[in-house]
Amino acid sequence: MNDKIVQFMRDNDKVAVWLNIKVLEARIGYSRISMVVRDDILNAVNICQGGAIFSFADFAFALASNSHGKIAVGISANINYSNPALLGEELIAECSETGRSRKLGLYDVKIYKDENRKLVALFTGQVYIKEDKFEV
Amino acid sequence: MNDKIVQFMRDNDKVAVWLNIKVLEARIGYSRISMVVRDDILNAVNICQGGAIFSFADFAFALASNSHGKIAVGISANINYSNPALLGEELIAECSETGRSRKLGLYDVKIYKDENRKLVALFTGQVYIKEDKFEV
């Protein structure tokens, strides 16, 4: 995967900027990223907001699905929460391509925490692949 | 629904604060909220980031599912995107309770934009209901 695309996506996806996501690895059909749960992404019962976890997974999904160089737009996603993410914990999201045809791509993302790789959530996303190339 | 709970959730859900969500209506099993798509929630191809739309819907879901006064935690959610949300557009999310037993609740959220109520996304969420009361 083109490093310029990764850098462009990381810098221009404003939610990735806000969450301060680090890209650990990004190649064709695969990505791995990390972030730390900050005070300002907690919900009213003091665990990491579902939307923040989703947004984090969604960025791993965007990296992997755009990795072929064509613009891929998310058309659906599903998330199942397994364990809460708490203040200060480091989360890892790992996205793999499980299927890709000319028009559609399918990706799953596992979100883990800490050294024991305890599952926080499981995310599945599908994209529609446009004819347009990703230009940076 | 207790106005104090609504106010507490709105002020203590940090993502709701960040997105500057307005609560238009909140009662038992129902909520309706709005937000405006700002520059800082766009993705790298200049449409509203999927995670931001999800987070917006997720807050409507949190309001409606906690409206009975017991703490409800999201265990899964599904989102389908229909039309992109663009810079400056006002989004409305409307959440209805479609099922609730002692332990589980089911909610759907429609996210619309503008006066024509064009569908942006469709969200479904399920909660696990704890014994704990929502104390504010």
Place this chain on the structure above:
Amino acid sequence: MNDKIVQFMRDNDKVAVWLNIKVLEARIGYSRISMVVRDDILNAVNICQGGAIFSFADFAFALASNSHGKIAVGISANINYSNPALLGEELIAECSETGRSRKLGLYDVKIYKDENRKLVALFTGQVYIKEDKFEV
């Protein structure tokens, strides 16, 4: 919607035949169907098998999404179960089109039972629309 397409789908979808589904109404972007929970669609704990409920909803989804006359193939679906369906109960599935562009369509299906319209499950499905016309 063309009555011949409805009849063709009803007679050639082998799962619809097996479940003995009745088409109550079918028009552009909408369908309503019924079936009765028989002994041979129960699971090992004697409630209607999840797959049978899904298949029932899936057929309402197929009718509504093919109603425009172009072949639409299901690419994803999500189901949330609310109340069990029991032996002998009549189920109704009602499918509405919530979004449709040139290439993609989005549908939701509510599955109810009995005169009180108690919710059994909530289903959301997305289709990819092919160029091919539905020929019968």
Place this chain on the structure above:
Amino acid sequence: MNDKIVQFMRDNDKVAVWLNIKVLEARIGYSRISMVVRDDILNAVNICQGGAIFSFADFAFALASNSHGKIAVGISANINYSNPALLGEELIAECSETGRSRKLGLYDVKIYKDENRKLVALFTGQVYIKEDKFEV
């Protein structure tokens, strides 16, 4: 996992009987099953009906989620289709437990076909775990 439970589920889940599912392996938190696409599970455009694929995956999910000996009821499921399954093809479904707490369990199922393990669909399911033991 208790062989008697596996046998009981296989013989008493009427949809598993109808689909003629073979249990290849079943142990705590894991299952692998197979079936052949027959003429009577095709849809009106001659590919394996989505509901039949779902039902097949759902049975792998039922085996794995009940493997601990407590009754587990499916509360939601999501499926993404990747490649069609055709008449005569043998399908394999492999289910893994990705998370389990006292009350909730999370499972994913991959459905493959043929020797190349081409992905047919990706299924995620969540269960609510009851206090009742699985008695056979």
